[in-house]
Every structure is written in C-alpha cells, then in structure tokens.
Amino acid sequence: MVRSNQTSMVTEFFFSGLPELEDGNLLFFIPLLIIYIFIIIGNLIVFFAVRMDTHLHNPMYNFISIFSFLEIWYTTATIPKMLSNLVSKKRTISITGCLLQMYFFHSLGNSEGILLTTMAIDRYVAICNPLRYPTIMTPRLCTQLSIGSCIFGFLLLLPEIVWISTLPFCGPNQIHQIFCDFEPVLCLACTDTSMILIEDVIHAIAIIFSVLIIALSYIRIITVILRIPSAEGRQKAFSTCASHLGVFLMFYGSVSLMYLRFSATFPPILDTIIALMFAVLAPFFNPIIYSLRNKDMKIAIKKLLCLQKVFYASAS
Template sequence: MMKGNQTTVVTEFLFSGFPQFEDGGLLFFISLFVIYMFIVTGNLTVVFAVRMDSRLHNPMYNFISIFSFLEIWYTTATIPKMLSNLISKQRTISMTGCLLQMYFFHSLGNSEGILLTTMAVDRYIAICIPLRYPTIMTPQLCAQLSTGSCIFGFLVLLPEIAWISTVPFCGPNQIHQIFCDFEPVLRLACTDTSMILVEDVIHAVAIIFSVLIITVSYVRIITVILRIPSIEGHCKAFSTCGAHLAVFFMFYGSVSLMYLRFSATFPPILDTAFALMFAVLAPLFNPIIYSLRNKDMKMAIKKLLCS
C-alpha cells in the first residue's frame, strides 16, 4: 500500500484463503497441481478427439469441444495464482492483476454459461423437431452461436470492470477469498458499496434466465423421450442428454452457491469450499462426464490415445 499525506492508497491485495493450511501448503499445492494438470490434459483430449474424428463433426460435439477449450482458460485464470499462494509467504496480487483475474474468470464463465444454454437448445431441436434439425443447425449458425457466446461473454463485463477500476481503495487490503471476486473486492472499497447488491441482482437475473431456458428445454426433451416406444431409443436419447444435464447441474449448482445468496454470509471455510467447487471441482468433472457418459466420445478418445 502507498501512503499519502492523509490517506492510504491500496496498490495490491492480500489473499486470506487457506488460512488453516499454513503448515500443509505443500500437500495442498501438490493436490491442486495434479487436479489442474488433469483438467488441462482431460479437456485438451476432448478437444483433439472431436477435431480428429470425422464422426464427431456435428453441432453437439462442436459445442462440447469449445466448452472444453474454454474450461482450460477458465481454470488458468485462477488456479496458477492459487498454487503460488499455497507455497509463497507473499500472498498478494496487484490491483491490475486482480481486475484482470476477475475479468477473464467471469468472462470465460459467462461464455460457458451461454454455451451451455445453446447446447440445451441444440438438443431440444435435435430431439423434439429432428426433421428440421439439419436445416436449422447449419454449420454457419453453429459457428455464429459459438463465436457469439464468447464475444458476448467478454463484452458484457467490460462496463462492470471499468467501473470497479475507478472505485477508490484505501485499506484494508485483505481479500477473504482464494481468488479475486466481485463481492469480496468491493467490500474493501472506501466508498458506498451499495453497488454490491446491484451486482448480485445482475448475476442472479442472468443465472436464472439461463437456468430457465435450459430447464424448459430439457423438460420438453424428457417428455418427448418418454414417448419413444422402444427401450433402446430411451437409452440412446438419455445417454445423449445425460452428460449435458450432469455438466449443467455441476456448473449452475456451484454458480448458485456462490452468487445466489445476496446478503447471506457464511463462515470463511464454507466460502472457501464453495469457491473450490465453483473454480476447481466443476471443471475437474466435466471431461470425466463427457468421456464416460458418451460412447462415441469414448471411442474417439481411445482412437486418439492409441494413435
């Protein structure tokens, strides 16, 4: 922190995450490092399997590969800094670094949320109106939806980050979280923090809107699947949608625990657990879900690894 004549200007923040792990930082470092390596290699395997197997060149697997690619950068925005904090005595991050971490972490998360919503609509069209699927989900539209998800995800947060960059911070500078996030950072501002409630409302509306679209799509999908007369048809349809539903529950379940609590406060250890679930555990299980729940994906990954 830089001290002026009358006020103290905060130039960096101090993380207070993992306070109870002072003596076991190396053990948690190794565990988190192994998880991070698995996330990166697992999602890269999914990306290359989809790209190199011509049988998977369709909208559904195209969206899965883009989602896996985003997951790599989503975890890279936070986990490397967590790793350095676990083994370093200087658990600090600069003001610029904190803003960049918030921006990329939430922009990538927004892009993933929009992409999950797009995937639900894609499955709805494929199962509920299959005869029109080839004419609706054209390669051009898929490319536009994928690109639009990423562009919108990154653009929508620019005004928010620009506003936070103008907020004065004059101490204290301790972030009670394991990475930079809107609520813990804004609580350190030495000005009116009523905007925190506005932030919560914005996040809640966006989350609820996406969840509503996905829920309506899958309710309709399940209704149509149950009308299929054959058991084999049931199994095939449910296996196609099962992975999407599992990832949906993992992603939005952790998001809801983090951002749909408004003024409710939790003990630090619980906050840390929610943050780990949101930033680490959900991305960890995504490549496992997609590789184990999908027969075509398993064959493509096996073919990739054998080659």
C-alpha cells in the same frame, strides 16, 4: 498474516482466504496441482478427440469441444495464482492483476454459461424437431453460435470491470477469498458500496434466466423422450443429453451456491469450499462426465491415444 488498516491508496490486495502452508507439507499444493494438470490434459484430450474424429463433426460435439477449450482458460485464470500463493509467504496481487483475473475468470464463465444454454437449445431441436434439425443447426449457425457465445461473454462484463477500476481502494486490503471476486473486492472500496446489491441482482437475473431456459428445454426433451415407444430408442435419446445435463447441474449448482445468496453470509471455511467447487471441482469433473458417459467420445479418445502411440513409436 494480519495487516493494519491503511489510509493511503492500496497498490496490492492480500489473499487471506488461503490456508497456512508452513506446517502442511504441501498438503494443499500437491492435490491442487494434480487436479489442475488433469483439467488441462483432460480437456485437451476431449478437444482434440472431437476435432480429429470426423464422426464427431456435428453441432453437439462441436459445442462440447469449445466448452472444453474454454475450461482450460477458465481454470488457468485462477488456479496458477492459487498455487503460487500456497507456496509463497507474500500472497498479494496488484489491483490491475486482480481486475484482470476477475475479468477473464467471469468472462470465460459467462461464455461457458451461454454455451451451455446453446447446447440445451441444440438438444431440444435435435430431439423435439429431428426432421428439421439438419436445416436449422447448420455448420454456419453452429460456428456463429460458438463465436457469439464467447464474444458476448467477454463484452457483457466489460462495463462492470471498467466501473470497478474507477473505485478508490484503501485499507484494509485483505481479500477473504481464494481468488479475486466481485463482492470481496467491492467490500474493500473506500466509497459507497451500495452497488454491491445491484451487482448481486444483475448476476442473479442472468443465472436464473439461463437456468430457466435450460430447465424448460430439458422438461420438454424428457417429455418427448418418454413418448418414444421402444426402450432402446428412449435410452439412445437420453444418452445424447445425459452428459450435458450432468455438466449443467455441476456448473450451475456451484454457481448458484456462490452467487444466489444475496445478503446471506457463510463461515469463511464454507466460502472457501464453495469457491473451490465453483473454480476447481466443477472443471475437474467435466472431462470425466463427457468421456465416461458418451460411447462415441470414448471411441474417439481411444483413437486419439492410439494415434499418439503410433506417432511416438515412429518418431523413435
């Protein structure tokens, strides 16, 4: 699987971060396929459960449904190509395909990060200013924030991808990662790559800024919850935040391991594990967290599944 250095322009990149499968009996392919199917079905269930249950038509659940919808496309940007590479001896991707994968994967990730920040602010207003919450988080503002998160997430990365597309690439063309990512691709450019450090700083600032906003919001939220006199009131207030807090820790924990290490280098196997946490495991646990930690969501999912059973029974 090793290719010699090339002096001509590279037309394809070769993934070298994936395990060999010839003797593995689909050991990696089958679990990854099952996880991907679960991510798609799980997030679709969460999305439709929120949309079809009128009791969940409020800002918090609206943000959860949008987040679940983004998760479907977030994983679709990388996992199908991983699956294809696992069963193919030709583990290549065109430069255009690589840039598109980077753009959609990170744009969707940015949108999710912005949406998580919005959700933290929503919980802050709901718990710290409950009387003003209905007048602040109106349906119109909720829609604007959801759409704005997606638009800003996609526009934020566009100049970066355009700049990378202008770089000349030549051999070696091996990407030491399981999907196209900034640093592995920039390392293949046959030109000055000092911009990698600037890229790392920009990403780090964006991540740290979002984490600080969410952390400060939850510090304030927890402070207010602890002042609630009744234990039942404290438990009810915290239960509305527990799911979001769990997803926040999962999402930004894996993102931080991936992009807040600057010049630190990890062994290839550790790089692959971190990438799997970031791109596969975090999206896998999100629908579980939202469905198991939320009583209203459980009820909505049961209603949705019962409705499906009735539909299929009547159709047959």
